[in-house]
Structures are given as structure tokens and as C-alpha cells.
Amino acid sequence: MGLAGVMAAKAAGCETIVAVDLVDERLELARELGATHTINSSTTENVSKEIRKTTGGLDLAMEAVGLEAVIRDALKSLRSPGIGATVGLQGFANPIAVDQSHLLMGRTLTGVIEGDADPHQLIPHLVDWWRAGIFPFDRLVSEYSFDDLATAIDDLRAGRVVKPILRMGPA
Template sequence: MPAPEPPEQQTPTEAWVARPNNKLNLESIHYSTLAPHEVLVDIVAASLCHTDIRTAAGTFHLSPPLILGHEASGYVRSVGSSVTYVHPGDAVVLAYASCGECRRCEMGKVAYCEQLFQLNFSGREGAAHDVEGKEVHGLFFGQSSMARVALVRERSCVRISSPCSREELRGFASLGCGVQTGAGAIMNVAKPAKGARIVVFGAGAVGLSAVMAARLREPERLVLVDNSAVKLEMISRELLGGVVVVNSAALSHDELVAKLKGLTADGRGMDYALDCVGHEAVVNAAYQCLDKMGMVMNVGGSATARPQYEVERNLVNGLTIRGTHQGDSDPRVMIPQLIEMHRAGSFPFDKLLTSFGFEDLHKAIEDTHVGRVIKPILFT
């Protein structure tokens, strides 16, 4: 049987396509005609996140075959008939999609959009095809941006209105998910007062973004916890000024909790504990190290973790258990804010980044797995 005819007005490009059985290939694909609220973006850089790795393995919401990528930046090539927010030539950073119309979006809580799953994990029938004319899923997180040209939902675009060089725009590729999640957990959710006690579990891009944001709040104590000596060693010293680093590898649960409480002036514990890992034991430690009126925030994702909370302890101590998606960030507000902070020298997220060629995704994944890099960026 001959292969189906490709869609008319197709746009050819190359993209990283996840196939079943954890196969990941750089393939020629083509897009169909733009839907009214879709945009084509010439990608200058795409950032690798652990969620991309999980998705390639078939353990996330949208199953292979699909085009990976949900953190990127580039220039608008063309727009659908109803697009008004961006125009060809605009520099954009790409983030998750939201509808902009539901009750949550109207409240400014776009991270909790009522159509979040549909817009980010359902794709669109007929949007992208491979060389055999077979469909591959696109619009992952509204963008599937690990491509030289990406088909993107308009609501995934964050326009950079200030002058921006191509080199600077490449670095901004990392802001669309992990970085805004970690920073947003501090800036939008915790909002700690000066002199607060804060512990961050997990020294990846999310956790270190939270640390950078927390340093700006002038905490009494700021602690970073991880169990990888390799990872802790490679963190730029510029990011760790005033931060107490704890390697938890050799510590039992009780020892870790006691150590964290002991790092506070009165030994009572932390005001804010951010779990950027999603591991059950980590969440339990975060909970147990809290002082009265403290808050533990679930920032790292997990489908299986079942942490143990004590109702009586919550009640008597006034504790808060709080999840946060994307750091409660509205990308069109948060990303320009992070860019402004970076340009002012107060949020040096570029210290997290390691550059790879666009063809070197497998190398980037390998280096991520073994802890040689924190945040890989693929340059097109």
C-alpha cells in the first residue's frame, strides 16, 4: 500500500522524534497548514529537561511517536490567521500553553488552566508527519520545540519586547519550564520575608533556580541538600554564596532532619522546605524539618510518592503542605521578570547552562544522567 500523500502547504524541518522502545532519532518531518492560533518558530536553542527524558521513555502523558522539547527560544517565522500576540521576526521564549479564557486564567492562575492537559499533552491530529507520511505527535507542552522549526500554540509564546541578541536569546531557552518553576516557587508561592529559614532539596536546575531566587530575599539561613557529591561539586561557587550545602548521601532520615534543624539559630527548624526531587523520603524529610507555621512545597513531580503527613502535627503547628505547578508562574509575566533580573546581575541562571550542538542530544542526555551537566542547551 502506498504511503499517504503528505498534507498540502507543508513545512519541512528536522526534529528529535521519540519512538517506542526508548528510541530517539533526529528525523525529517513536515508540518501541515497552520491552525488559526498556531505559530511557526525558527528555533535558535532548545533546552533539555528531565521531563523530555521521561517522555522519550514513554513514562509521561503524551506517548511516542512524538517530537520532544518544551523549553526553547527562537524567532517567529509565520503565524496563523487569528494570531495577534506575535508577528514574523519577533524574538520569543517558549513555555507551556494555557487557554487564556477559563476561570483560572482570568484570575491570573494560568498554571492551573482548566484546559492545561488538552493543550499540552493531547497534540493535534494531522499537525506533523514523518517522511513516510505517518503522523507524529506534536505540540508537546504546546510547542514540541526540539526541532529546527517548531509548530507552536500562540499561548506558548512569550514575546521579548526589549532588544535581544541571538546569543542572548539562546540562553533564554532554558527559562520556559524548570528555571521559572524553581524561581517561581520562591517568588510567587513562598514569598519569604527577610530573615526566613529556607531549605531546598535537589541541586538540579529547578532547585538551583529556587536557591538563586531565595538568596535575593536575604534569608537568615539558606540550605541546599543533595546526595550527589559530583553534582554539588560542579555548581558554580557564584551561586552558593551564603548557602550551606549538605550532602545527604551518608545521612539517615533522622540525622538529616536533626542536621537541618541544627542549622537554624534556635534549633527549631525551617520556615520553608522545597522538595525539587519528588522522592518520598525527601518529602518526608522536608516535612519533618519544619518549624511552626512552616511550609513544605512539592515542586518535583512523582507519580508514585506517598509521603506521610501527620494531621495532629499540622493542626498544632499550623503547617502548610503546598504543591506548585510551574512555580505558579504566568510565563508572560515571569519570564520577562527573570530576564530583567539576569540583565541586572541578580539572577545568573547562565551558570547552569552547558552548550551542545543540535545533533548531540544523546550526548546531552548521557551527561545529564551521570551528573556532568546541570542544564544542557542544544544550539541549532
């Protein structure tokens, strides 16, 4: 979801696009897809502070992990006012706590499910963007034969692929 958010932000004309990840290869891909700034959260002590220092704060933030710390960083990286959207999901029993001062500063936290869009309108629009070369979602997928399931899982866990797709039957 995060890399799709980077592509959508670029396609929508956003000037500043920050990608945060733990894996340098995904951050490199994020730059290729339109991120203007990248931060490796495994080597950055305070992600939200780094974002604010580098950009002056964001108008919009999307987190795609669903972890409390990441949601909090997304909120703290916003200007006032600003909107943070959480699209990541760690499971339905996933309580989070946010500092109310982040909301009282004019920031909004909203939840998004399946893009909060009508798929009959959104999917053709995304396909049009793909055809125009501005939403290259095919760069996020790697195909594996079903016999290579273990390799696909290993590659996903190691961060070598974003979305492995298993092919059933002959190639």
C-alpha cells in the same frame, strides 16, 4: 528546580539557604549560587535532623524531586509554623504519605505548578534579575550539538551538568 530555588531565595534576600543533593558538584554550584549550607543526602543519615540542628529549623522549604522521603524531610525540617512547597513531580500517580503530626504542628504542605505565577509578569522579572546579576540561570545550562546527544545524557546522569540543551543544526 532546586538550584533555581537557591538563586531565587538569594535574590529575595533570604539569610539562610540550605541545598540538599546527592552530587557534591551540584552542592558546590549551590554554594556558588547562594546556598549558606549544603547537605549531601547520600552521606547524611537524617537530613531533616541535620537541617534543624544546623539552622534551628526553616521557615520555608521547597523540594524539587517529588519523592515521598524528600517531601517528608522538607516538612520535618520546618519550624512551627512553616510552609513546605513541593515542586518536583515523579508522575501523576505518585501517592505520598505524611505524618499528620507534622501538619498539626502548624506546618503547611502546598503544591506548586509552574511557579504559581503569571509568566507574563514572572519571566520579565527573572530576566531583570538575570541582567542585574542576581539570578544567573545561564550557569545551569550546558549546550550540546544534537550529534552529542549520548554525551549530554551521560553528563546529566553523572551530575556533570544540570540542564543540557541540545542545539539543532549548525552551531
